[in-house]
Amino acid sequence: MPQKKAVIIGAGVAGIATAIRLAVKGYAVEVYESNSYPGGKLSEFEQDGYRFDAGPSLFTMPQYVDELFKLAGKSPADYFGYQKLDIVCNYFYDDGTRLSAYADTEKFAREIESKTGEPAKNVISHLAKSSDIYSITNHVFLERSLHRLKTYLRWDTLLSIVRFPKIDPFRTMHKANSSGFKDARVVQFFNRYATYNGSDPYQAPATLNVIPHLEHHFGAYFPHDGMYSITKSLVKLAEELGVKFNYNYKADEIVVINNAAKGIRAKGQNILADVVVSNMDIWFTYQRLLGKYPKLHPQKILNQERSSSALIFYWGVKKQFPELDLHNIFFSADYKAEFEHIWKHQDIYRDPTVYLNISSKYKTDDAPAGCENWFVMINVPANNGQDWDKLIADARKNIVYKLSKILGEEISALIVSESILDPRSIESKTSSYKGSIYGTSSNNQFAAFLRHANKSSKVKGLYFCGGSVHPGGGIPLCLLSAKITADLIS
Structure with a gap:
């Protein structure tokens, strides 16, 4: 044959x-x-002695990569190596609060309690609910086609249907998080997971509270x-x-x-x-x-409706910052306003939440000695014909101001190399309609x-x-x- x-x-x-x-x-x-x-x-690129991973920067669920090598009868370790992170991400708030999201659940819950006053038991309870959502949805929504009758005739699917209310689909993520936590900083922390698939926590269903489970149970890794x-x-x-x-x-x-x-x-x-x-x-x-x-x-x-897009500045920085780690988040002081600008006004809020990834923290040759490679990203709307040149110029100024204020250093003076990726170039380079990163x-x-x-x-x-x-x-x-x-x- x-x-x-x-x-x-x-x-x-x-x-x-x-x-x-x-x-x-x-x-x-x-x-x-x-x-x-x-x-x-x-993908990746190099510029002025700095190497940058151009796109996805968070690595979770490594078993899905390993599975491909095992499927082919190969040892994953012969092709690909990675390490688990002790700290998933560092968080910086406008009021001066700083949090480290430890991979260890108990340690993370204690960190939340010591920095915000939110009882550790509330964090443990929230992550337990996240685990429940995962157990209900994983085999049905993630690992099988939703467009075949046989999916719905399986026993585990029927069990998931019976437990359907537990995935909390009828409340927004923000409403669910607000009812589970007293401290607004903790609510903001867990609201952020909506951005992992380009959505808005004030609109998206609380089912997306499954995402923290992927980080705090399976862990985050660095190749x-x-x-x-x-x-x-x-x-x-x-x-x-x-x-x-x-x-x-x-x-x-x-x-x-x-x-x-x-x-x-x-x-x-x-x-x-x-x-x-x-x-x-x-x-x-x-x-x-x-x-x-x-x-x-x-x-x-x-x-x-398309998902949100991203505006990324790739900066070569001629200094090292010991308070920063691989993953860092600098929160907006008004999260709701930020998402209203993205989804309602289709522009960029003056105080955006900034994600900063520095791979040279773990792969030292990604930057010259004494320097760091900064992948600086904010969530932005999909491209609907906005004046991106103006939006980018304003956003850059606001990002530099925000990082300089929180880190106590004039960042603009340290940038020796720069490249930019915006919704227009995301679309042209990756054929992602309107530059939306996650499709719909x-x-x-x-x-x-x-x-x-x-x-x-x-x-x-x-x-x-x-x-x-x-x-x-x-x-x-x-x-x-x-x-x-x-x-x-x-």
Whole structure:
């Protein structure tokens, strides 16, 4: 029997993982990537002696990476190494409060109590509820397709349905957190997890309170060679399994004949395949690759609200700050106003919450001696035609002022190298519609069910993976989308 061929559009982490899984299944796999490098958002660059991971900077659920090597009969340690963080993140508040989010739950709860007065038992209780939400939703919402009847006929799914009220879908995250904690700083701390999938805690369902469990139970990690080593190690594994990567090779069209995907068209030629998997943002998949077939377009899904985007400054800083760690958060003094600006006004609040990642804290050669590589990010709206040049200039000034005030140092004088990524360049580099990082937002209580399926219901042999489809964005969910997609391909 001749070997079946699969073509994957896009070498993002989900596309690479899908390629590995299909290669293990015996498919001949080719990946077509429009950029000159793999990884999509999970990429890197060097500038003026500083190395930066360009995109995702938080690494959780490493078991989903390890699983790919084990699936191929390989030892993960031969390809990829990482260490667990004792401190997940440092938090800085406008009133001078400083918190360290320890990986150890008891230690973290005591830290909260000592710095804010919030009883440690409230933190322990909240994390227990987070664990309950995970146990109810994990096997149903994250690890299986929501668009197959057999998912709902399983015994564990039926048990989850019975426990459905416990996932707290009918309150907003903010309302749930406000009822669980007395101190506004602790409420703000747990509200922040809505940003992990580009959503608004004042709109998003309290079900998203599952996210703290991923950090405080499974932990946060740092790859020894930086975040981009995830991409490099998976590409190496894929190539060893026979996967062929074609870079600078833009797919122009998915070839559909008699309602079946027969391959792609690229560089003026048809590339035939038995299976086509798009790792491109679902909006661009339909508008660009299936533009000739408007009747196939799921307009309700394509018209859904997009997730937030990001504005990132990559700064080479000629000083080291011992009070900073790998992950650092500088909170806005008015969190509600910040999200109103993002979602209602579609602009940037004058006092944004700032995320600062410094990989040179753990990988010292990422910056020259005595220096640090600062990945400085704020949440911003998706691109809807705003005057980004003005927004960026104002945001930079406000960020520098905020960091200088809290750290007691004039930061602008220390910046010796700078590069910027904004919603426009996120869209152009990664084909993420409007620069939204996570596809559609999760501000709707039924968002998990409204995401696009991993398999086309109208075109035989056409599948989808990545952050814009089920189960969502972020490295762990993208890897799970690959698993779901590969399982759907028989």
